[in-house]
Amino acid sequence: MRIKTQITIAVACILVIMLIIIYSLYAQTSRIVIHDNDQYSEDTIRKFKLSLSQKTDEIGQIMLNLGFDPFVQKYLNQNDPSLSYEMGKELDRKIISLKAGRKGFEDIVLIGKLGTKYSLNGGIEYVRQLEPEIQASKSAYVSGLKKFNYSNNLQNSMVFAQNIYSIDMSAGADGKQIGYIAVIVNVDSMFFDIDNASGEPGVGFYLIDRYGKIFPETHSPDIARSISALSRSPGEERKLTDYVGGVKGAIQIQKLDPIQASVLSFVPEEALLAELSSVRTRSILIVILALIMMALPFAMIVNNILQPIQILVKFINSIKSGSIKDLKLTLKLEGNVEMAVVAEKLNGMLGEIDALTHKLVETTTHLLEAEIEKEKAATAYLRSQINPHFLYNTLESIKGVALEVGAPQVVDMTKALGRLFHYSIKGSGYVTLDQELNAVKSYVFLQLIRFEGRFEVKYDFTEAALRVPVMKMILQPLVENAIFHGLEPKTSKGHLTISGEVAKENGATLVVRIQDDGVGLESERLELIQSKLLEKPSALSRDGQDLPDNDSIGLLNVNNRLRLAYGPGNGISFESETGKGTRITLTMPVETRLSGGNGDV
Structure with a gap:
């Protein structure tokens, strides 16, 4: 990836990691806050239950004391209205002194079997509704939440009541129900005053009676239904996270057996985590602000790194796709010390490369010119060697025949010799294979006269092969080599086969074979000739001098001409076996023509 992309990814990863750290810390702190809130709610409910137990015990003790008070028993059994009135005044003083200092006691009601009634604050009819x-009830009775009108103010209240039984031992009245006592308490001031005073802001407690009625009252039906549904679920004590009126929060529910109700604490998570949310928001803003403040110096640093690198890459690409002249360009990099050093070193290296390149070009040019001149001289020399050698041998043949035979043969040989001379000195350096073969036939005619039929010649060429253009005078030296080194030393009659075809295996290639059944060559001489045939053609101006004699110079010269003209993949292959003969194979391309074979070279 590009450096810019890597840096961008690194910055993004840092940002993501920082946000992950912030959110993980927020999540962990949230769990701690919620756990602490659960613990606090649990402690608060425990205090609430303890306070409620104390208050209910106190109410029960008051009802028990009044129920067994002889004066109260006497009042409930009183039939005389005037006496009941007088006793009521005394009862007022007793109950007022009993109620003094106790918050939440709204009224104490006494109702006897004989019709006697007493109420401190007018709650008789309110209690009468619960009389059945x-x-x-076989034990202390606790009502659900009720509305009690006290001082023209409706208040949520609960009624605690207990039946009163006679303690009179006379006339068998002991243990007989003589009425009941009821205590009306203000739920708010009795049970929630202490808790509210010590509670944290946002912590909500709800009292749910056995009928599902909720205190404090809520004006949202959804909240009321949610709280009622949660309170009716089984279990004495539960902690959970749930929704109340569509608001998610931490909930604890515990049963209040003394008043046959339940208490539910609910703290919205939003309220719990309000401070944490603000801290989280501030942390994110601080991170964003820090990134913004770092953006300018960071952009400058990145620019000082990337811009020189981009200039360097562009400069290198221009050199790569340009010419030698681009090596003279000077690179200038700014932004940091390291890149300035790179530019300085690169400029120095380019200067050295430019100097070396010019030296290399000059040296290569001189070498190529020298090689061309050398190859021209070598080719001209090789061409010049063929004709004198051939002329010498031919003249020797004519001399021998003239001594032995009459004039007709001399005429034929002279004509054949004339054709050979005319062919060798006229025309361009390339002819068709058919023209080259006609010259060879004239040469073979002369040799057949000389050797008086000691060998036979067979020609086998395809029409396609005869049309292929070849270099002039490439077959005659090889045929001469086959006659003088293969067939002449043989005591019996010999055979010479000259054939040619266009081979298709490796593309369009002309293959010409000259094969004799003469005396062949020894292995040492064969290896020497084959090694000479494989040498570099540009160094062959004196080839043949390392051989035992110079009779194979024509073979090497033809091979050199072919390789100079067509490349090292072409030329002559030489095979021979003592007593069995020799085969020479020439290979050259059908269509490719290079200047190396031209007679003017």
């Missing part, structure tokens, strides 16, 4: 349930 009170009288049917």
Whole structure:
């Protein structure tokens, strides 16, 4: 990846990691806050239950004391209205002194079987509504949440009641129900005053009676239904996270057996985590602000790194795709010390490369010119060697025949010799294979006269091969080599086969074979000739001098001409076996023509 991309990814990773750290710390702190809130709510409910237990015990003790008070028993059994009135005044003083200093006691009601009634604050009719349930109760009775009108103010209240039994031992009245006592308490001031005073802001407690009625009252039906549904679920004590009226929060529910109700604490998570949310928001803003403040110096640093690198890459690409002249360009990099050093070193290296390149070009030019001149001289020399050698041998043949035979043969040989001379000195350096073969036939005719039929010649060429252009005078030296070194030393009659075809295996290649069944060559001489045929053609101006004699110079010269003209993949292959003969194979391309074979070279 590009450096810019890597830096961008690194910055993004740092930002993501910082946000992950912030959110992980927020999540962990949230769990701690919620746990601490659960613990606090649990402690608060425990205090609430303890306070409620104390208050209910106190109410029970008051009802028990009044129920067994002889004066109260006497009042409930009183039939005389005037006496009941007088006793009521005394009872007022007793109950007022009993109620003094106790918050939440709204009224104490006494109702006897004989019709006697007493109320401190007018709650008789309020209690009468519950009379069937009170009288049917075998123990202390606790009502649900009720609305009690006290001082023209409706208040949420609960009624604690207990049946009163006679303690009179006379006339068998002991243990007989003589009425009941009821205590009306203000739920708010009795049970929630202490808790509210010590509670944290945002912590909500709800009292749910056995009928599902909720205190404090809520004006949202959704909240009321949610709280009622949660309170009716089984279990004495539960901690959970749930929704109340669509608001998620931490909830604890515990049963209040003394008043046959439940208490539910609910703290919205939003309220719990309000401070943490602000801290999280501030942390994110600080990170963003820090990134913004770092953006300018960071951009400058990145620019000082990337811009020189981009200039360097562009400069290198221009050199790569340009010419030698681009090596003279000077690179200038700014932004940091390291890149300035790179530019200085690169400029120095380019200067050295430019100097070396010019030296190399000059040296290569001189070498190529020298090689061209050398190859021209070598080719001209090789061409010049063929004709004198051939002329010498031919003249020797004519001399021998003239001594032995009459004039007709001399005429034929002279004509054949004339054709050979004319062919060798006229025309361009390239002819068709058919023209080259006609010259060879004239040469073979002369040799057949000389050797008086000691060998036979067979020609086998395809029409396609005869049309292929070849260099002039490449077959005659090889045929001469086959006659003088293969067939002449043989005592019996010999055979010479000259054939040619266009081979298709490796593309369009002309293959010419000259094969004799003469005496062949020894292995040492064969290896020497084959090694000479494989040498570099540009160094062959004196080839043949390392051989035992110079009779194979024509073979090497033809091979050199072919390789100079067509490349090292072409030329002559030489095979021979003592007593069995020799085969020479020439290979050259059908269409490719290079200047190396031209007679003017």
